[in-house]
Amino acid sequence: MNPPKTLPKPAPARALEPEFIAALKEIFEEKIVFNQVLGLKVLSLHADGAIGRIDMRPELVGHYAYNRVHGGAISAGLDAMGGLAVMAAVGAKHMDEPPEQRLHRFTRLGTIDLRVDYLRPGIGEHFELHAKVLRLGSRVASTRMEFFGPDGTLMATGAGAYIVS
Template sequence: MNDAVKKWTGELNLGEKVEINAVVEKLCQAFNSSPFFQHNAMQMRVVDGQLQAYVAMQPHLIGNMQYQILHGGSTATMLDSVGGIVAMAELYKRATKENFEQVSMQVARVATLDIRVDYLKPGRGQYFIATAEALRMGRKGCTMRMNMVNDQDKLIATAIASYAY
């Protein structure tokens, strides 16, 4: 296994079949070890089989001091990040033992081409959770839909993004 593959997956024993849960956990670990994610206390996690981006409200994430609401850039970052990691997971779901290394090379190249964020409500809350779903998975790219809710399960923002790989 080459170094690019190991960066995302570690030393997984693939056996006869790609174990997607183990791969997704490794993806979460890779994102969570990012200095940017650590600085902003953002984390990727799996809850009830669904990938989520999570962040607790903190003073350095506030964009509007008067109203104490989450900065729009923090919102967009979480939506973009969860869209990207779910795209990676979707690629791995299609992987076989034979093409795992090739798929891992695609995963290593995932990049945002375009994102549109709709801010629906002010970002108020104790914490925020972003999720994503694949709308289309193609040979060289995909389209994802993402949602962010607050601790009261109110929809704060939604986004659609295109990713290349």
């Protein structure tokens, strides 16, 4: 009996340059005003994913009696983080281009489809959002996102598809 064949491991993604990460973070946090409304901050950014944080504020309350975050804020935060993860992946894929040209690709990014599953009420002082690129094609990217409470409890999940060309 022959031993099972193993699939070749994919080549590791090239690391993004610190200046590209800083520029992408600046666009995300400062130039996209809606992300400021959400209070969305980037904690970590790498070639196939991103981690962000939202601090709870009165403007985000969706149910006054329970002080829980509005589902729209959860959905918008997951969507934004999915888009950011895609931009990081696009930036890594096109490392042969100058950083400003790769950043310009951000202007063509758009959400095609978004699905959010709310698993638990969003109650807490802050929330962490994770996004991972599952597939980056020449025209469409697919992502998986997660929304965590302050104790690490998974509160919502999301899946998104983004146009990248």
